[in-house]
Amino acid sequence: MAGDLIYLSVDEARDLLDRREVSSVELTEAHLARIEAVEDRVKAFITATPEQAREGARLADERIAAGAAATFTGIPITLKDVLCTRDAPTTAGSQILRDFLPPYDATAVARLREQGAVFVGKSNTDEFAMGSSTENSSFHTTRNPWDLARVPGGSSGGPIAAVAAGEAIVGLGSETGGSVRQPAGFCGIVGLKTTYGRISRYGLIAFASSLDQIGPATRTVADCAHTLGAIAGHDPADSTSAPVPVPDYRAALTGDIKGLRVGVPREYFDQGLEPGVEAAVRQGLRVIEGLGAELVEISLPTSLSGLPTYYIIAPAEASANLARYDGVKYGLSVPRGDLLATYLATRRAGFGAEVKRRIMLGTYALSSGYYDAYYVKAQKVRTLIKAEFDRAFGRDDGADGRAAGVVDVIIAPTSPTTAFRIGERSDDPYAMYMADVLTIPANLAGIPSVAVPCGFADGLPVSLQVMGPAFAEDLILRVAEAYERSTDWTARRPPLDGAPREAIVGSGV
Amino acid sequence: MALTDEQVEYVATLARLGLSDEERARLREQLSSILGHIDRLRELDTSAIPPTAQVIPLDPVLRDDIARPSLTLEQVLANAPRSENGFIRVNAILDEE
Structure with a gap:
């Protein structure tokens, strides 16, 4: 029975719970058992919270019995450990916060808690979300469920690996430069970076405030839409959360993308892509074309300056x-x-190498004599990157609505490579940074992008991302879900239960 | 852009970051290398481009100044390393007298 209760979608779990075929206690115990079974291999969690989860499940069952269930009532969720929780330590993956118990919940957490969600634990992250592999976590490195010798990506590698391994139905991660999409791609699940301002950051431990966004990590696009709907929207406690209405994202998944113009930016295919990655993404584009969308080759040359700008x-x-x-x-x-x-002794003892490196780099860039050459320069390049996307989407001033070259969405690879081996890039900071070269432009421009699995290369998941104009999450999710429907990539499960990987990934692309 | 030991030490002091000799040497090398990649941005002409601090239009956000319930003193001090009589304890920064 327990084995049947993992790898459910939100809709499937909701249906079972509402029809009283399964209780939230049973669903939660199945996930706690899964955590017990795989955690010594995957190491997705910093702090598992089984007691809090059991109490949450009991309350959820009462609420379901009272006929007052919401979408997430009784659904097991894991939170990246940069999201403050009033009933569990929140470490940011850092020794400097190893014993920190926040006095309040992050707004995104509070909104899920109000719905009666069940929190199974705080999952791993690179220290202060600074990294692309979870190797910078001061606790341990999370392993990729598809190949335990490889990284899950990062910084949200903990929640992503947990969801991929069936340890939770939904995860919340956070993005500053690709930290949800990149690991989602490495682990074969769906990851969303929302428009800057779409989700309140109140209670999200700050990394880079002009970029940070919380993002759902889910196994299907529909689960992603549900999660976004639950946590999006203005929050008086975060003055950078946008007062923009929240549409019904789940209802937006119509499957119809006929006539949509899909931009394919040539520069994103020219960044040292592994051949298997390019092949899978190109095949994905053909599927999308087959659904009635029109592919338009476009050029986004300034995107290439995204990495140094970031x-x-x-x-x-x-x-x-x-x-x-x-x-x-x-x-x-x-x-x-x-x-x-x-100060000096505390910060020397409390911060790890990558955090010190970035504090030094940032302090240097802001220091007298270098501020204009670095920080102001980067902000100007950000203007150019955003303007380039605005033009592509026909959102610049004086644009002709359907001018030649104007597109509705842009599709590109999520990462140039599949998951790399643990330790492979840890001695070369810039090689590690390159893992985010294709995700960072959307962060700098503040636009939404969703990563969705599009096949395998050498037995490892490959991902494409769908970018759209600001606040067009409904549109990019519709494209991703239409694609998901016509393939079965998001139905593949990592080989944690003895099945040979070859049998799961099939012939690859 | 190659940094000197003195620059690394100066920036570490600005950042209130204690560094070991080994960390200082490694950071000098790594930061110089990273800045080498970053310096590529100089090739872009941005002389006529305004800077973007953040990307969505937001008017100044103000709320009414109304007293509301907040965290209790106990909650606020629960994570303080040293507290006394409802205050956070900190080293004196001025000489006594």
């Missing part, structure tokens, strides 16, 4: 945001004779 803006903002970890108000403290010595 590695100024994100560290600069991080250096300011992480100034708060001073050993005084909360978190690790290493007391010394005077205050300055306490």
Whole structure:
């Protein structure tokens, strides 16, 4: 029975719960048993919370019995450990917060909790979400469920691997430069980066405030739509959350993409793509064309400047945001004779190598004499990158609605490669940064993008991303779901239960 | 852009980051290399381009100044490394007298 209760979609679980065929306690116990069974191999969690989950499930069953169930009542969810929870430690993957128990829930967490969701645990992340592999977590490295010798991607590798391994139905991650889409692609699930401002960041531990967004990590596009619907929308506690209405994202999944113009940016295929990645994405594009969409080759040359631009803006903002970890108000403290010595000792002991690297890089970029050459320069390039997307989507001033070359969505590979081996890039920071070269432009432009599995290369998942104009999450999800319907990639499960990988991935592309 | 040891030490002091000798040497090398990649941006002419601090149009957001229930003192101090009589304890930064 327990084996049948993992790998359910939100709709399937909702149906079983509402018809009382399964209780939330049973559904939750099945996921806790799955965590027990695979966690020593996958290592997706920093803090599993079985007691809180059991209590949540009991309350959910009462609510279902009272006929008051919401979409997520009784559904097991895992949260990346950068989302504050009032009933579980929140570490950000860092020793400096290893004992931190937040006094409140993040708004996205609170909205799911109000619906009666069941939280099974806080999942792994690169320290302060700075990384592309979870190797920068100060606790442990999460393994890719498709190949335990490989990284799950990052920084949201914990929730992503947990969802891919059947340890939760839904995960919440966060993105600053691809930290949901890239691991979702590496682990063969769906990951969404929303428009900047779409989801409240209240209670999300800050990394780079002009970029950070919370994002759903799910096995299907429909689950992604449900999750976004539950957490999106304005929040008075976050003045950067946009007062834009939240449509019914689930209802937007009509399967109809006939006549849509799909931009295919040639530069995104020219970034050291592995041949198997390119083949799978090109095959995916043919499927989308077969559904009645029109493929239009476009050029986004400024996107290529996204990576260096990001590695100024994100560290600069991080250096300011992480100034708060001073050993005084909360978190690790290493007391010394005077205050300055306490700061230096606390931050030396509490931060890992990548966090120190980014604080240094960011402080340098903001320091007197270098501010204009680096930080202001990067902000100007961001203007160019955003303007280039605006033109492609016909959103620039004076644009002719359906001018030649104007597209509805843009499709590109999510990452240039499949999941790399643990340790393979940890000695070369910039090689690690390159893992995000294709995801970062959407973050800088603030536009939404959803990563969806599109096949396998050498037995490892490959992913394509669908980017759209600001606040067009309904449109990109519709395209991703129409594609998902005509393939079975999101139905494939990683080989954690003894089945040989070859039998699961078939002939690959 | 190759950084000197003095620059690394200066930036570490600005960032209030204690570094070991080994960390300082490694960071000098790594940051120089990363800045080498970043310096590629100089090739883009941005002289007439305004900077973008963040990407969505937002008017200044103000709320009415109304007192509301907030966290209790106990909740606020629960994570403080050192507290005393409802205050966070911190080293003196001025000489006594």
